[in-house]
Amino acid sequence: MPADATATGVRHLYVTTPLYYVNGEPHLGSAYTILICDTVARFYRQRGYDTYFLTGTDEHGDKIAEAAAAAGEEPKAYADRISAIFRSTWEQSGLAYDRFIRTTDADHIRTVQEILQQVYDAGDIYFGSYGGLYCKGCERFYTEKELVDGKCPDHRTTPDFIAEDNYFFRMGKYQERLLTALAAKPDLVRPERYRNEVLAMLREPLEDLCISRPKSRLTWGIEMPFDDRFVTYVWFDALINYVTAVRSLGRERCDALWPAAQHFIAKDILKPHAIYWPTMLMAAGLPLYDHLNVHGYWTVDGQKMSKSLGNVVRPLDMQAKYGRDAFRYVLLRESVFGLDADFREDALVTRINADLANNVGNLVSRTLSMQHKYFAGAVQPLGEQRPEDAALAAAFAAAAREVDAQVAELMLSRALEAIFRAADHANKYIVETAPFTLARDPATKPRVGAILHNLLEALRSTAQLAAPFIPETATRIVELLNLPADALRVPGAAWGTAFPAGHVVRKPVPLFPRIEA
Ligand code: ME8
Numbered sequence: 001m002p003a004d005a006t007a008t009g010v011r012h013l014y015v016t017t018p019l020y021y022v023n024g025e026p027h028l029g030s031a032y033t034i035l036i037c038d039t040v041a042r043f044y045r046q047r048g049y050d051t052y053f054l055t056g057t058d059e060h061g062d063k064i065a066e067a068a069a070a071a072g073e074e075p076k077a078y079a080d081r082i083s084a085i086f087r088s089t090w091e092q093s094g095l096a097y098d099r100f101i102r103t104t105d106a107d108h109i110r111t112v113q114e115i116l117q118q119v120y121d122a123g124d125i126y127f128g129s130y131g132g133l134y135c136k137g138c139e140r141f142y143t144e145k146e147l148v149d150g151k152c153p154d155h156r157t158t159p160d161f162i163a164e165d166n167y168f169f170r171m172g173k174y175q176e177r178l179l180t181a182l183a184a185k186p187d188l189v190r191p192e193r194y195r196n197e198v199l200a201m202l203r204e205p206l207e208d209l210c211i212s213r214p215k216s217r218l219t220w221g222i223e224m225p226f227d228d229r230f231v232t233y234v235w236f237d238a239l240i241n242y243v244t245a246v247r248s249l250g251r252e253r254c255d256a257l258w259p260a261a262q263h264f265i266a267k268d269i270l271k272p273h274a275i276y277w278p279t280m281l282m283a284a285g286l287p288l289y290d291h292l293n294v295h296g297y298w299t300v301d302g303q304k305m306s307k308s309l310g311n312v313v314r315p316l317d318m319q320a321k322y323g324r325d326a327f328r329y330v331l332l333r334e335s336v337f338g339l340d341a342d343f344r345e346d347a348l349v350t351r352i353n354a355d356l357a358n359n360v361g362n363l364v365s366r367t368l369s370m371q372h373k374y375f376a377g378a379v380q381p382l383g384e385q386r387p388e389d390a391a392l393a394a395a396f397a398a399a400a401r402e403v404d405a406q407v408a409e410l411m412l413s414r415a416l417e418a419i420f421r422a423a424d425h426a427n428k429y430i431v432e433t434a435p436f437t438l439a440r441d442p443a444t445k446p447r448v449g450a451i452l453h454n455l456l457e458a459l460r461s462t463a464q465l466a467a468p469f470i471p472e473t474a475t476r477i478v479e480l481l482n483l484p485a486d487a488l489r490v491p492g493a494a495w496g497t498a499f500p501a502g503h504v505v506r507k508p509v510p511l512f513p514r515i516e517a
Contacts, residue, residue, distance in 0.1 A: 012260040013044045013051045016242050018269060019058035019103060022082035023067035026089040027305060028298050028313035028343055029266065032331055036295065036412065037264050038095045039332060042468035043407050047490045052257050054245045055090065056101035057083040061234030062136050062213075065220040075220045079104060089316055094324055094472065099248075101241050103222075111244040112237050113225040115284050116211075120226050124170040124283045127227075130210055131163030139234050140272075141210060154268060167212035167230060174279035175206040181278065181288055189274050190410070191338035194267060194294040198274040209276060211236040239277045243286065261289040270294055293410055296340035313343055325470040326352045326512065329416070332469055337410040349515050356512040360423050360462060360473070366430060367455040368480060368508035370448075374439050377507070379456060379499040380449025388433060389454050393495045395425040396461040403465055412469070419465045426458035456481060456505065457495050464488050473511060480506045 015037045020030050034055055041053040058064075059079040068078035079102070087100050101108060119125050132141040137155035141162075151158055179202055182188055182195065189195040212230040213221060221231025242261060246254040265273050278288050297304075300311045318327045330348045333355070335341035371377055385393075399422035406415035435451045438444040459477055467474035467488045478487050482505050487498065 010256075011044075011049045012256045013041065013049045014246060014257040014261040015041050015051070015053050016245075016261065016263050017055040018263075018265050019056045019101065019238050019241055020086055021063060022057050022059050022079045022086070023063055025082065025085055026315055028300065028315065028331075029305065030086075031089075031093070031315035032298055032335070033264050033266065033295065034090060034095055034097075035093075035328055035331055036337070036410075038097070039328075039412060039468045040262070040264075040407065040410070042096065042471060046467060046488060050253075050256065052099075052246065052249070052253075053097040054099050054101060054242070055095075055097045056099070056241060057086055057103070058234065058238045058241075059083065059103045060221040060231070060237055061139050062218055062220075063139055063234075065218060066136070068220075076104065093315060093319060099245055101245050103238055103241060105244075107248055108241055108244040109222050111247060112222050112232060112240045115240055115243070115280075116232065116236075117225045118285075119169065119280075119283045122283065124173065125167050125211070126170070127165065128168050129163070129165050130168070131161065132210075133159035134162045135159045143207075145204075164214055164217070166210045166214070167224060167227070168208040169211045169236065169280070169283070171209040171276065171279045172206045174282050175202060177282055178202065178206075178275065178278055187291065188288070189270075189292045189294065191294070193338065194270055194274070194292075197267075197270060201271060201275060206275070206279075209233075209236070235272050235276055236280070239272060239280060242277075242289075259287050259290060262291045262293055263289055264293045264295070266295050266297060268297075293337070295335075295337050298335070298341050298343055300343045302342055318348075322348065322352060322515070323512075325473045326356060329356060329470050332412045333416050334413070336413055346517070349517055352512060353514050355420055356473075357514045359420055359427065360466075361510065361512040363423055363426050363430075363455075363462070364459060364477060364480065364511055365508040366427075367452060367459055368505055370435055370439075371452050371456070371505055372507055374435075374445070374448055375452070377504040379501060379503040379505065380446065380453055381501050382453045382496045383446060383450035385496075388429060389450070392426060392429050392454055392458060395422045396458060396465075396495070398422070399465060400461070407468075416466075416469055419462065419469075422465070423458070423462050426455060426462075429458075430455065453496070453499065456499055460487060460492075460498050461495075464490060464492055476511060480508065482506055 017034045017037050037053055041051045045051045064079060065075050068075040071078055083102055134141050135152040135155060135157065137157060138152060142152060142159055182199065189198050211233040212224055213233060215229055215231060218231060221234065222237050224230040224232060242263065246257050263273055273292050281288055300313055303309060303311060305312050330351050333351060334347065399418045402418035403415045406418065433451045435448045439448045460481060460483065463474040463477035474488055478485060482503065483498065
């Protein structure tokens with residue numbers, strides 16, 4: 001669960017994606033992290049939390065300068081262009097973030113310089129010489145031990161040996177404090193496997209961090225406030241964005257949101273987020289984030305996604321082909337947070353047909369068509385609850401509890417499983433209670449009205465529970481039920497109280513047409 005309520009009683013949640021490098025375009029991996037953040041933010045927003053959701057782009061450093069040069073553009077013009085592609089992709093995907101930050105934004109540059117100056121004044125930044133093995137892909141120095149056969153384990157390239165005078169951050173000084181923080185809060189970094197990786201990194205003495213680049217080698221960066229011959233190392237710059245964004249909201253909201261910060265990343269950038277960033281925060285006298293949530297990698301048909309293999313999955317293409325919610329659903333349903341996952345288009349089609357079309361889609365169309373066929377769309381009294389009605393209501397109540405518990409642990413696929421299990425229960429309830437048979441006899445027609453009323457409640461609950469995961473579908477269900485949008489808020493009406501007798505629901509429209517393979 002996010003951090004506790006403050007004195008005002010309002011709870012807060014601040015979620016962040018990594019700031020994506022502008023050296024490539026959005027793909028399945030970047031889409032996944034932002035989708036998880038969007039879902040978690042929607043979930044807590046629906047429950048009345050003050051949420052703030054940040055994403056954006058990381059635009060300085062060697063890697064971007066090189067990509068711009070390769071494209072024959074000035075770095076800023078190049079960053080403007082690619083950053084706009086990210087922004088428009090996320091907008092077209094319907095992601096409800098609060099700010100799209102760029103590391104070239106003026107307030108960010110100011111915040112980085114302020115923090116650098118503060119840490120420098122406090123004596124935690126010094127000038128020195130260093131020679132080391134540098135991987136441009138990772139934008140960091142490697143120790144011999146970290147390399148695999150002399151190569152960067154991520155990029156499989158041989159790092160360059162670079163020796164120069166630079167500024168260093170006394171990261172090593174904070175090793176013990178970081179260990180204490182990790183011990184005090186066992187799920188600061190989660191899931192546990194990544195916490196263990198961090199603890200393993202901290203078994204070695206923590207070295208100081210080189211945080212500048214001489215302008216003789218790189219000019220595309222934020223100038224060091226105390227020495228204009230240097231620019232800031234891209235990670236020391238980019239990580240600070242998480243603070244820049246909340247500071248721009250004013251003191252009070254910043255103080256409420258910052259301790260409720262949850263960063264979402266994949267395992268590739270664990271070290272900067274689990275080691276550089278908390279020690280930077282300590283040096284700047286700021287509290288640590290609430291959680292660092294680390295997920296695995298997506299592969300495509302069992303292979304690493306890459307331009308050369310031609311298997312890069314583009315979120316907008318998938319959404320155009322299958323719909324936004326279907327794409328969201330499959331990514332969230334087919335992955336376990338923390339573990340690697342494999343994307344296959346055939347599995348996507350199977351999921352859409354089985355879960356979305358056959359289960360929820362069918363439930364909507366069967367219920368609404370019977371409501372229209374037997375009662376011209378008008379809701380009938382609920383009547384006395386029979387055991388099978390109570391069991392249906394109980395199935396949704398249990399799903400609601402399970403969804404809360406699973407989302408708190410980021411087990412979003414399990415949460416979805418619980419929702420679809422309840423919807424499946426409703427489909428079985430139709431078979432079991434057989435309203436289509438009862439409708440033939442005028443004596444049992446009132447019971448048909450009651451059954452359908454229970455089913456409308458099941459649809460309302462399905463929409464409410466599923467809203468953070470498949471928001472457009474939830475909204476469409478609520479529209480078909482002819483209820484106001486706030487019917488999706490949690491907690492909502494108690495079972496049996498959302499539809500007054502005589503309330504008229506709309507005629508069904510297919511939500512998810514079956515896809516022929
Ligand atoms: O590292 N599977 O940016 P980046 C899952 N600018 N997630 C993936 C993925 C995959 N195959 N590929 C990428 C950077 N991601 C820095 C971050 S933060 C202050 C600076 C996602 O563009 C995942 O979230 O390389 C991963 O951590 C991120 O993209 C890396 O994005």
